[in-house]
Amino acid sequence: MEAPGSGIHQAMGLVNLVADEWFEPFREDQARQDADRDGCNARAEVLIAEAIEPPTIGARCALIGGMWWSMYDEAPVSAASALDVDHTVPRAEAWDSGRRDSLRRHRLLVCGALRSAGWYAELKVAAEDSSWRADVMAASPDGARRMAWEAQLSPITDEDIRARTARYRAEGIPVCWISPHKRPPTWIDVVPAVRVRAPEEPGELWVVDDGLAGFDYRTGNWVFREEELERFVRWVLLGQLISAKSLPRYQRVTPRVDDEVWWFRRDRWWTSAQSVRAQSEHEQMRQRQERAKQEREARQKERDAAAARRRQRLQELKERRRAEEARRRRVEEEKTHRARMEQLLHEREEQRRLLEEQRAREAAERAEKAGRALEAARAWWLRVSPAQRAELFAVVADRAWREEKLRVEIPVEPRMHESFACGVPLYSRGRFHSLYGIVRPCPDLVSLSPQLEFQRVLVRNAQEAQELQEAMSKRARITHFGLPDHEQLPLC
Known part of the structure; x- marks a missing residue:
């Protein structure tokens, strides 16, 4: 009996690759899938490549503007929605053959890397209970160890790939998943996985550019590492690389790509045992520093x-x-x-x-x-008798009526008023009861009654007027009636 991976097994594996390989039937919507997960489906990528005037790529790969040449109409077309992408062969055949070629190429690529490392490689190996089916099953030269390698081209959920990995683990078979897409799949840190990059120039080799990392103890971060696929496979088989989880504090990775800082979150890496120890030691050092910091802060807080x-x-x-x-x-x-x-x-x-x-x-x-x-x-x-007083009041009343047509009210009992230097005020009768004049104010009291200057002063004769004039200012209005100083006796 030949060992696994011998020539006959290799030949059988290549035959099984063609005979036993199963693909899902073609559907029309599969031609519009975004296989490389760059946001644009196959139709949009063909339109971008065939445009004679490149369109503007908007949100969700919406094509804005642009110009195309229609080989059927022999005329330019400016609306992308008016175009469809045809094939020289049926699209179902193109779909199947494309997927078959890509999957076959990646499986053979992994087989070559495994055999270069000195291990046996067999294609399309299934479990006895059909619980799993490995794209490539690697076996050590002594047959004591096996490892599954999966080239995952079609979309798969995190739950499904985790379940498939668990089925391998249940039988003690480690597995490594490989993605050839430009963008890293969501499951790259869910299970042991890497992403590979195809050669761009003749003579170049396939390179693992994601999923492989080393821990930089100085900076306390995981750093992306790129390595040739064959060397990566050899290191994994020799146990120099292991799949290890990243501690929560170190899951964020910020590589610099084309002078730009990108942000990634990785929960799992292929790395060396030394990097795992470095991460653990760094975490222990960080925890010591954190405890020391907390102790310093506690002491400082106490101080x-x-x-x-x-x-x-x-x-x-x-x-x-x-x-x-x-x-x-x-x-x-x-x-x-x-x-x-x-x-x-x-x-x-x-x-x-x-x-x-x-x-x-x-x-x-x-x-x-x-x-x-x-x-x-x-x-x-x-100085005047009651008769002279009555005479004076009568003269005043007569003159007021004769010259001003005013009837002056003569008091029955004349009373001296202190506000008018003890003179007797006379008022007009009728509707307007107003002050007409002051009769005989005392010259000695004029200084106590300054308002006399604005009133009409009525006296008997020039002598009284002279006495008042000397006591009052020149503005005073003094009227005398030329009555004699002595009382006139009536004639018999």
């Missing part, structure tokens, strides 16, 4: 708390001193205030006494002046 307590005690002491000082000042201010209030009360009492004395003197003076004024007024009016 701050002690300082705060000291400041609080000092502040309370200052507050007590300020309160005592304020209380002392308040007592002194109250004493000073009481003394000042007593002084003010005494001063006010003294002022009140002086004011009362002044008012008493002024009242006495006013009373004395009033008495003198009353004596002067009395003497002034005693």
Whole structure:
């Protein structure tokens, strides 16, 4: 019996690749799938490649503008929606043959890398219970170890690929998933997986450009590593690379691509045991630093708390001193205030006494002046007899009617008015009861009645007018009636 991976097994594997390979039937919508996950389906990518004037690529690969040449109409077309993509062979055949060629190429590529590492490789190996079916099954030269290699071209969910990996693990078979797409699949860190990049120039080799990393202890980050596919496979088979999980703190990776910083999140890597230890040691160092930092912060917090307590005690002491000082000042201010209030009360009492004395003197003076004024007024009016008074009132009333057509009200008992220098005011009768004039104000009291200057003054004769004129200003209106000084006796 030949060992697994011998020539006959290899030949059978290549035959099985053609005979046993199963593909899902072609569907029309498959021609519009985005196989490389760059956001544009096959139809859009053909239209972009065949445009004679490149269109603008908008959101979700919407084609805006552009110009194409229709070989059927032999005319330019400016609307992408008016075009369809035809094939020189049926699209179902193109779909199947394209997928077959791509999958076959990647499987053979993995087989070559495995055999270069000295292991046996067999294509399309299935479990006895059909729970799994490996694209390529690698076996060590002694047959003691096996490892599955899966070239995953079609879309698959994280749950499905995790379940398929678990079925391999249940039988003790490690697995590595390989994606050839330009964009890394979502499951690249869900299961042990890498992404490979095809050669761009003749003579170049396939390269693993994602899923492989080394841990930089100095920066504390995982760093992307690129390596030739054959060397990567050899290292994995020799156990120099293992699939390891990234600790939560180190899952974020920021590589620089074309002078731009990209952001990735990786939960799992193919890496060396040394990088795993470096990550663990860095995490332990970080935790020690974190604990040391927490201890420093705790000590600093305790020092701050002690300082705060000291400041609080000092502040309370200052507050007590300020309160005592304020209380002392308040007592002194109250004493000073009481003394000042007593002084003010005494001063006010003294002022009140002086004011009362002044008012008493002024009242006495006013009373004395009033008495003198009353004596002067009395003497002034005693210079004329009652008959002369009546005569004067009659003359005034006659003149008021004769010259001004005013009827003057003659009081029955004439009363002297202090506001008019003890003269007698006369008022007009009728609708307008207005002041007509002042009869015989006392010259000695004119200075006490300044309003006389604006009133009509009525006296008996020129002598009285002269006396009033000397006591009043030149603006005073004084009218005398030329009556004699002595009383005229009636003729018998």
